[in-house]
Amino acid sequence: MIYDSLGRKIDYVRLSVTDRCNLRCTYCMPHDIVFAPKNELLSYEEMLFIMRVLQKKGIRKVRLTGGEPLARKNLMFFLRELSTYGFDEITLTTNGVLVYDYLEELKSLGINRINLSLDTLDKEKFNRVTLRDDFDKVIRALNKMLELGMEVRMNAVLMDGINDDEIESLAGFSIKNKVGVRFIEEMPFDGKSNDKSKNFIDYKSILARIEKAYPGLYKIEDAASSTSLNYKIKGSLGSVGIIPAYSRTFCSTCNRIRLTSFGELKTCLYEGGGVSIRDIIRQYPGDEEKLWETIAKAIAAKYKDGFEAEKENKLGGFKQSMSIIGG
Numbered sequence: 001m002i003y004d005s006l007g008r009k010i011d012y013v014r015l016s017v018t019d020r021c022n023l024r025c026t027y028c029m030p031h032d033i034v035f036a037p038k039n040e041l042l043s044y045e046e047m048l049f050i051m052r053v054l055q056k057k058g059i060r061k062v063r064l065t066g067g068e069p070l071a072r073k074n075l076m077f078f079l080r081e082l083s084t085y086g087f088d089e090i091t092l093t094t095n096g097v098l099v100y101d102y103l104e105e106l107k108s109l110g111i112n113r114i115n116l117s118l119d120t121l122d123k124e125k126f127n128r129v130t131l132r133d134d135f136d137k138v139i140r141a142l143n144k145m146l147e148l149g150m151e152v153r154m155n156a157v158l159m160d161g162i163n164d165d166e167i168e169s170l171a172g173f174s175i176k177n178k179v180g181v182r183f184i185e186e187m188p189f190d191g192k193s194n195d196k197s198k199n200f201i202d203y204k205s206i207l208a209r210i211e212k213a214y215p216g217l218y219k220i221e222d223a224a225s226s227t228s229l230n231y232k233i234k235g236s237l238g239s240v241g242i243i244p245a246y247s248r249t250f251c252s253t254c255n256r257i258r259l260t261s262f263g264e265l266k267t268c269l270y271e272g273g274g275v276s277i278r279d280i281i282r283q284y285p286g287d288e289e290k291l292w293e294t295i296a297k298a299i300a301a302k303y304k305d306g307f308e309a310e311k312e313n314k315l316g317g318f319k320q321s322m323s324i325i326g327g
């Protein structure tokens with residue numbers, strides 16, 4: 001078991017397998033982003049080495065993220081190997097564009113819970129937000145996930161004046177579909193600006209809008225360490241969640257660490273650089289103890305909450321894009 005100095009049990013890692021993406025969501029990265037050279041990224045072998053050590057030390061759950069995980073070549077090779085490591089759960093966050101052909105195999109590997117990013121049900125708007133014309137592919141993948149009986153959470157970053165007019169219809173999608181529709185507060189991680197987005201809408205306003213549209217909305221239990229506040233529309237198959245990602249109401253039960261595709265270990269989304277695990281394993285190849293010493297030290301110093309991490313941010317602002325941090 002791993003605990004931080006505040007006694008929070010750390011049992012979950014979000015692993016970003018690449019900083020690359022086939023979409024260019026405007027809230028996530030600059031449209032003209034230049035990706036880092038490949039040798040700066042962790043190789044699959046390096047990631048597997050780190051994951052094996054984390055599993056041995058008590059990490060139980062892994063979520064793969066990015067960039068777009070499916071945009072990295074041979075992801076299935078990596079997942080086939082990772083799925084033999086004995087984690088309780090491996091899940092995937094994806095934009096849904098490239099995943100269709102791999103869904104059966106993902107399911108057979110035990111990867112049955114998918115977070116699918118979809119900010120709008122309007123094709124034209126999708127093109128404007130993602131700067132790519134891939135809406136139909138995402139819907140095709142979503143339908144197949146549901147046919148296969150996968151557990152799907154549909155994540156929408158909510159932005160005033162962009163997709164806030166769809167709060168009601170997106171929430172309503174959970175009535176006939178067994179999907180957890182979740183609204184995420186926008187965070188200042190677009191890789192361009194330092195400030196809270198001018199399109200920001202807070203979680204209380206989002207909830208008020210959903211309650212108004214669906215008066216029978218009721219609260220359901222949130223899983224331990226959940227980042228979302230979860231509700232159900234009366235008679236619906238699915239659920240509705242709100243993630244106060246900027247308001248940071250969930251830090252006191254945080255059980256997560258993050259590993260970026262560059263091998264930075266982050267114990268908080270809002271911290272600056274993080275510790276370079278990549279440099280450690282390249283300097284001391286195969287040395288599990290040295291690796292664990294570094295990770296344990298970082299976990300022990302995990303910030304109390306995202307506000308403290310923001311205050312001590314060594315980069316002096318939010319310079320990183322979400323595609324690097326990993327969602």
Ligand code: SAM
Pocket residue numbers: 021027028065066067068069093094095115116117155156157184185186187188189190245322323326327
């Ligand atoms: N490409 C995959 C995807 O889009 O699902 C995985 C990586 S993406 C960075 C992970 C999650 O972060 C997505 O749900 C995305 O909507 C969310 N995200 C990206 N930028 C964000 C921002 N500035 N504020 C809040 N959420 C953001």
Ligand code: SF4
Pocket residue numbers: 021022023024025028029066067068095117322323
């Ligand atoms: Fe790509 Fe996901 Fe970022 Fe959109 S949110 S640009 S799909 S990494």
